[in-house]
Amino acid sequence: QIKKLYQASDKKVLVADMKPDGSLSTPVTLIDDLPDGSQHPYRTLAFGPDNMLYVTVRSQCNNCVETNLEAATVIRVQPDGSARSVFARGLRNTLGFAFNPVGGQLYGFDHGSDDRGDDIPPEELNLIEANKHYGWPFCWGNRQVDVRQQNEPEHSTKAEFCPTTQPPLLTYTAHAAPIGMAFYTASQFPAEYRNNAFVAMRGS
Numbered sequence: 001q002i003k004k005l006y007q008a009s010d011k012k013v014l015v016a017d018m019k020p021d022g023s024l025s026t027p028v029t030l031i032d033d034l035p036d037g038s039q040h041p042y043r044t045l046a047f048g049p050d051n052m053l054y055v056t057v058r059s060q061c062n063n064c065v066e067t068n069l070e071a072a073t074v075i076r077v078q079p080d081g082s083a084r085s086v087f088a089r090g091l092r093n094t095l096g097f098a099f100n101p102v103g104g105q106l107y108g109f110d111h112g113s114d115d116r117g118d119d120i121p122p123e124e125l126n127l128i129e130a131n132k133h134y135g136w137p138f139c140w141g142n143r144q145v146d147v148r149q150q151n152e153p154e155h156s157t158k159a160e161f162c163p164t165t166q167p168p169l170l171t172y173t174a175h176a177a178p179i180g181m182a183f184y185t186a187s188q189f190p191a192e193y194r195n196n197a198f199v200a201m202r203g204s
Helices: 158-164
Strands: 003-008 014-020 028-032 045-047 051-057 073-077 085-089 094-099 106-110 125-126 170-172 178-183 197-201
Touching: 045 094, 051 094, 094 125, 094 197, 106 178
Parallel strands: 094 178
Antiparallel strands: 003 014, 014 028, 045 051, 051 073, 073 085, 094 106, 106 125, 125 170, 178 197
């Protein structure tokens, strides 16, 4: 079976065959029209237990209402780039995400917006589920209404909308900037570490 290497840029997802000698075939473009990365151009991708490819599409701004419906989301596609859909919304800047090896749930650490001072908003660890909204840009932290956001959700208000969004599993120090997340499945560390997640923080 031919092994493949999937790659992502700000607007593209590509795949190349991995040859036995370690070289790669010419990459084939599967997607070429992801939302403009702007302030957050990096993408993270991984295959889920359903054999679908998940791609984080981060927000294009600090605290705006996006005009592109795929911005600030996780999208899901078939390995060939087809059947593309938005899996979850309202995720401002989820760079680090991973699937729990026990149960297969998707977890991600979302960055809060900037220019709020040192203490708010917190970073959010989310259980990312299909067709759920995680609040951004109208809410922050544990479904707190963002009074700095002057816009209202379509056909609603922030006060009505925020209680309907998904709360984080936990919050963490503001601006800690989680950039990588991985579940530990090896046996070198003590047993209590296994199937738990490590998160790398860049800090600001």
